[in-house]
Amino acid sequence: xxxxxxxxxxxxxREKITTLPVKPGVYVFRDRNDKILYIGKAGQLKNRxxxxxxxxxxxxxxxxxxxxxVDDFEYTVTGNELEALILEANLxxxxxxxxxxxxxxxxxxxxxKLTLNEKxxxxxxxxxxxxxxxKYYGPYVPSGAMWSTLSFIRDNFRIPxxxxxxxxxxxxCIQHQIKKCLAPCTGLIDHDEYMKIIDxxxxxxxxxxRKLIGSLEKKMKSLSDSMKYEEAAFVxxxxxxxxxxxETQKIVAPGLGxxxxxxxxxxxxxxFFKILFTRNGIMIGSRDFHIRHVSGETDNxxxxxxxxxxYGKEIILPQEIICSHIPDDSxxxxxxLSDKKGSRVGITVPNRGIKRKLMEMAVENAESLYIGSKDxxxxxxxxxxxxxxxxxxxxxxxxxFDVSNISGKEPVGAFVYWAxxxxxxxxxxxxxxxxxxxxxxxxxxxxxxxxxxxxxEARDEKTEGExxxxxxxxxxxxxxxxxxxxxxxxxxxxxxxxxxxxxxGIAKDPDRVFLRGQKNPFTLEDGGASSLLLKKIRDEAHRxxxxxxxxxxxxxxxxxxxxxxxxxxxxxxxxLLKHFGSxxxxxxxxxxxxxxxxxxxKKIAERVLNSLK
Numbered sequence: 001x002x003x004x005x006x007x008x009x010x011x012x013x014r015e016k017i018t019t020l021p022v023k024p025g026v027y028v029f030r031d032r033n034d035k036i037l038y039i040g041k042a043g044q045l046k047n048r049x050x051x052x053x054x055x056x057x058x059x060x061x062x063x064x065x066x067x068x069x070v071d072d073f074e075y076t077v078t079g080n081e082l083e084a085l086i087l088e089a090n091l092x093x094x095x096x097x098x099x100x101x102x103x104x105x106x107x108x109x110x111x112x113k114l115t116l117n118e119k120x121x122x123x124x125x126x127x128x129x130x131x132x133x134x135k136y137y138g139p140y141v142p143s144g145a146m147w148s149t150l151s152f153i154r155d156n157f158r159i160p161x162x163x164x165x166x167x168x169x170x171x172x173c174i175q176h177q178i179k180k181c182l183a184p185c186t187g188l189i190d191h192d193e194y195m196k197i198i199d200x201x202x203x204x205x206x207x208x209x210r211k212l213i214g215s216l217e218k219k220m221k222s223l224s225d226s227m228k229y230e231e232a233a234f235v236x237x238x239x240x241x242x243x244x245x246x247e248t249q250k251i252v253a254p255g256l257g258x259x260x261x262x263x264x265x266x267x268x269x270x271x272f273f274k275i276l277f278t279r280n281g282i283m284i285g286s287r288d289f290h291i292r293h294v295s296g297e298t299d300n301x302x303x304x305x306x307x308x309x310x311y312g313k314e315i316i317l318p319q320e321i322i323c324s325h326i327p328d329d330s331x332x333x334x335x336x337l338s339d340k341k342g343s344r345v346g347i348t349v350p351n352r353g354i355k356r357k358l359m360e361m362a363v364e365n366a367e368s369l370y371i372g373s374k375d376x377x378x379x380x381x382x383x384x385x386x387x388x389x390x391x392x393x394x395x396x397x398x399x400x401f402d403v404s405n406i407s408g409k410e411p412v413g414a415f416v417y418w419a420x421x422x423x424x425x426x427x428x429x430x431x432x433x434x435x436x437x438x439x440x441x442x443x444x445x446x447x448x449x450x451x452x453x454x455x456x457e458a459r460d461e462k463t464e465g466e467x468x469x470x471x472x473x474x475x476x477x478x479x480x481x482x483x484x485x486x487x488x489x490x491x492x493x494x495x496x497x498x499x500x501x502x503x504x505g506i507a508k509d510p511d512r513v514f515l516r517g518q519k520n521p522f523t524l525e526d527g528g529a530s531s532l533l534l535k536k537i538r539d540e541a542h543r544x545x546x547x548x549x550x551x552x553x554x555x556x557x558x559x560x561x562x563x564x565x566x567x568x569x570x571x572x573x574x575x576l577l578k579h580f581g582s583x584x585x586x587x588x589x590x591x592x593x594x595x596x597x598x599x600x601x602k603k604i605a606e607r608v609l610n611s612l613k
Contacts (some may be wrong), residue, residue, distance in 0.1 A: 012072060013053065020046035025077040026087045032071040038099040043081050049073065060296025064178035066099045081332050089312045101294060101302060103309040109139035110146055111316065113204065114198070119191070119257075120166035120184050121198050123150065129314055136316055137205045139277060141285040149205070150243055155226035157201050158182045185527055207254075207280035209246045213239055241464045241509035253354045254282040258318040259324045261355075263362025264303060264325055267370050269295050271302055275310070275366040276358065279318075290371050292420060302328040307337075317341040320487070322348055322355055324363050340524075377529075378421045385477075385530040387523075391502050400541035401452075401490065402481035403444040412450030414545035417475065418537050428544060442489040445480060456488040474501045481538050481545075484521075487514050506538045528574065562586075574600050576608070588610045 027046045029038045042048030044109030052059070054069055059067060078084040094101050108127040115121045117133030125146065129136055140146030150605075155163060158181055163354035166185045175181035181188045182197070203212040216239050223232035256278060265273040273289040294302060300401040304327035311317060317337055325335060325521065330347045339343035350356040386394040405414050417427035431451055453474055478501050480490045494503055509523040513534065524531040562573045562583070575597050580586045586594070586608065594605035 010071070013070070016073065017046070017050050017053070020049060020075065021504050022046045023077050024079075024081045024084045025075050026084050026091065027073055027075040028071050028091070029066065029070045031069045034072075036097045037066055037069060038094045039088060039091045039095065040099050041081070041084040045075050045077070045085075046316060049075070061295050062293070063099070069135075074329040081329070082335050084334055085308065085329065086330050089308050092309065093312060101291060101297060102290065103306060109141055109315065110143045111136045111138035111140070112146060112150060113137075114202065114205070116198075120160075120194060122161070123153060123201065129316060137279070138287060138316060141277065141287045145284060148192065152202055152241065153204065154180065156241050157197055158206075159183065159197065159201070159545065160602075176247075185210070205241065206437060207282045207595070208307055209236065209242055210420075213242055221421055232558045240421065253282045256354065257320070259320045259322060259355070259358070260318045261302070261322045261358045261362045262306065263359065263364070263366040264298060264323070265370055266294070266302075267367035269293055270370075272364045272366045273306055274369060276362050277318075278358070278367075288366070290369065298328075299325045300328045304329055304333065309334055310335055311340070316567060317345050320346045320348060320349060322359050322362075324349065324359055352542070361450045381533055384528075385533065388476075388530060389502070389513070391477065393476070397475040398477045398479060398537055399475035400479040400481065400537045401445065401542040402538075402545040403441055403448060404542075404545040411444055412545060413444060414447070414541055415452050416537065416541045416544050418540075419475075425542060430544075441482065445482065445486045446489040446493045449490045450497065453494075453497055453499060474499050476501060478503045479534065479537055479541070480505040481541050484514050487516065492518055504534075506534060511535055563609070563613075565608055567604060568608065572604075575599060583612065 002060070024041075024043050026039065026041050027045060027049055027256045028036055029384065031037055031152070052070075053359050062296065076087065078087060092102070096102055110328075111126055111129065113124050113126045114135040114137070115124070126136075131397075138146065140149075153159070158179070160181050160183070161175070162173070162181075163533055166186060168185065169187060170185045172186045172188070173181070174184045175187070175190075176183035182194065183193075184194050186601055199214065200212055203209070203215070216235055220232050220239065221237040223229075223235060257280065259278045261276040261278065263276075263513055265272045268288060270292045271294050273291070275287050275289075276283060277285045277287075289306070291302075291306075297305075303323055303325045307321065307323075307327055317340060321337070326349050327347065334345055334347045337347075347482050348355070350359060382394050382396075385391075397417065400416050402414050402419070404414070411432070413431040415429040415431075417424045429452055478490065480486050480503065484507075487503065490505070491503050494501060503516060506524065507514065507521070508513070511531075512521040513524060514521045562568055562576065568576075576586055576594070580589060589609075591602060591605045591609060594600055594608060595602045
């Protein structure tokens with residue numbers, strides 16, 4: 001149904017829109033199967049939802065397809081837009097609707113935890129943040145810098161790494177003997193002195209190395225004046241180590257504080273984000289994201305979605321988030337983040353100074369992600385493939401079929417699906433071919449294609465890279481593992497179904513491609529990128545078919561003949577084998593002997609014996 005007619009012809013939606021309140025809230029669009037398609041928030045629910053169904057809505061292809069699938073909607077009124085944003089973020093995280101821009105980031109980030117909530121604090125690695133009085137530092141992404149920092153602290157500050165209670169007196173362990181631990185459990189260091197070392201560790205983790213070195217130099221002089229030369233030498237070595245590690249730290253700007261910098265680069269239907277984590281003026285890590293299928297979304301909307309989903313998880317928030325684009329609802333986002341942190345979190349787009357340079361660096365990094373991404377090179381390969389195969393358009397997704405059997409026994413068909421530069425295994429299919437009698441590869445291929453796509457939804461228009469709709473939709477290009485005969489069989493099934501997909505066949509030894517209406521195939525032995533891609537997809541279909549065929553064969557080998565007897569379940573099989581001991585003994589038994597067993601009668605006994613003959 002065209003989008004412009006949807007509002008007028010769907011009586012249920014039309015009636016519900018008239019009753020909508022002009023208040024803030026969250027709305028949920030559902031399809032006819034009650035599946036959630038989209039979750040959004042609005043300052044005025046009535047105006048926002050109504051705008052989707054107007055003739056002049058001007059929706060892009062992607063959202064127009066969504067509205068065409070909407071069968072109903074529901075909404076929740078909230079007290080204000082902040083509450084709506086929080087509810088929207090929670091619902092998107094829970095349901096992950098198809099038409100929402102989704103951030104694929106289910107990882108928890110590593111932090112260093114200084115257990116100031118304990119009498120004898122220690123430093124440990126955690127991935128969960130708790131309100132327990134401890135001090136957390138991070139996130140460290142990637143984690144290499146964190147492990148280097150942890151190792152440096154343990155080597156130079158010698159705090160314990162064990163999990164033993166330090167309040168109970170113990171004998172010193174090997175860590176103390178090799179001078180890796182101060183051994184507070186032995187009473188060799190008093191609590192006040194130990195806490196001074198913890199304060200030094202805090203200064204180091206907070207990037208206050210100048211202050212720390214100044215404090216250590218005073219401590220070294222005091223120890224030297226007291227003729228504690230060995231201890232003074234140890235402090236001297238610590239100062240030298242801090243000087244060395246300070247040279248390797250990526251110091252952005254002293255006094256910058258805790259800042260996250262989000263760079264944004266958009267190309268075609270994809271967007272790349274680069275986020276730089278700066279803590280106390282030191283760059284401690286970075287993280288990058290690639291989000292596809294963003295057509296129709298504004299840059300500011302994408303930045304809002306990114307911030308909402310990235311910081312919706314458990315993470316230590318900075319004092320400021322620097323963006324290359326001001327996000328939609330930036331004031332509400334800032335209010336939400338400030339409430340999470342317990343202090344103000346600003347969202348800014350700087351115009352000058354060090355913050356502007358940091359933002360430009362993040363944007364350059366995001367652009368570099370695009371240049372180095374698989375998709376950048378893959379588009380070139382797919383364009384080349386379209387020219388070589390004389391396709392009507394560049395394929396976005398590719399499906400491949402193969403059939404596996406031995407002399408017609410245990411015939412199986414396999415379908416694999418490739419899109420977005422990778423195999424999508426959730427779209428794979430296996431089909432058993434009992435309907436085809438005998439070793440007829442052509443009939444099996446035709447049956448496999450027909451059964452895979454017979455319930456497919458036609459795609460008159462498809463947004464580039466959108467992927468499959470509900471059910472098993474048809475990819476742009478279908479690859480058949482086989483020569484001219486298999487290609488013709490598959491093409492016949494495609495024509496019968498009225499599918500507008502292109503079909504090719506790839507034969508082996510040597511690898512060559514057969515095209516419809518072209519007498520002579522062309523080779524795939526040139527080593528080109530498009531040839532390698534086709535061979536890779538064809539080989540994956542072959543692997544998938546063979547693995548399933550082997551599984552069925554091995555299952556048949558170990559299958560008990562009793563499993564084929566109608567009406568003989570697990571309990572009756574067990575009773576037969578327990579009484580007679582083997583299949584041969586059952587085969588040689590009399591009907592009366594079997595009929596006497598628990599759960600059997602003469603009719604069942606005769607059925608068992610007839611099946612074992």
